[in-house]
Amino acid sequence: MSEGIQWLAGLENWMSSVVFARGASARELALRLGAAPDGATEPITDAQAWALDMEEYRPDGDGDGVVRVGEHGGWSFALEYGDSTGGDRLAEVSCGGVEAIRYVPIQEHPPATVHYARDGVELCAFGLAEENQRFGTEPDLLLSDLIAGQVLGADGTTLLAPxxxxxxxxxxxxxxxxxxxxxxxxxxxxxxxxxxxxxxxYAVRGTPDMRIDGGGTR
Known part of the structure; x- marks a missing residue:
């Protein structure tokens, strides 16, 4: 697999999403997603994150959400687990000149989605394989890129690979x-x-039990 992001298309049963931020450190990204400043665990694996005691859904309120955070290639990233907060907070994450992108890796239908925000505003969003239906305050921000990338036809409405x-x-x-x-x-x-x-x-929503054991199981 390459070290871009195209490999994310092949993931199944993964975390809720991944949030990228340019202009904020990994710790700052966690805080903007709702983490407590002193809430970091020791570094843990994906398996250990899934082994945390989280309730994804509660009849009377939000579930528990957790993120693991890091930095690579000039961007911070947050891998989301459970009922995390990226979908609610993307504009907030991007405040102060920060750029933020969220990819939600849902498989096939409903489609995976991409959302882009900058400086406190969600500018554009679309579903993958539904790029002819774009949303946000600047829905056509990536239109020329999508046409050049052979995703959309020159009219901006025709999907080239149904x-x-x-x-x-x-x-x-x-x-x-x-x-x-x-x-x-x-x-x-x-x-x-x-x-x-x-x-x-970091815990970013609800009250997950963040105690970690050595083997990633409880």
Whole structure:
């Protein structure tokens, strides 16, 4: 797998999402997502994060959310677990001239989504394989990139690689769009950060039990 972000298209049953931020440290990103300043755990693995005692859903309120954070290639990143806060706080994450991108790796349908915010405003968002339906205060911000990347036709509304019924596999479609985002913003997230990397974790929502044991199981 490459160390861009196109490899994210192949993930299944992963964390809630990944949030990238340029202009804020990994710790600051965690704080903007709702973490307590002194809330970092020792660096832990993906398996240990999943082994934390989290309630994803509660009938009377929010579930528990946790992030692991790090930095790579000029961007900070937060790997989200459980009922995390990236979807609610992306504009807040981007305050003060920061750029923020959130990728939600839902498989096939409903589609994975990309959201981009800068300086306190969510500028554009779209579903992968639904790039002809764009949202935000500047929905066409990436239009020329999507056309140049052979995701959309020159009219900005025609999808060039429809899924299913003889179209290409959705993962290939996703990789094409993730490649556009990767190139536009210079994004990179090494697979090792998920697979074996140890990163500090923070609680960002609810009351997860953040006690860590040595083996990643409780």
């Amino acid at each position: 899924r299913g019924l003889g179209g290409e596999d959705f993962r290939d479609t996703y990789r094409r769009t993730l490649g556009v985002v990767e190139r536009r913003f210079g994004l990179s997230l090494p697979p090792r950060c998920l697979q074996e990397g140890r990163l500090p974790a």
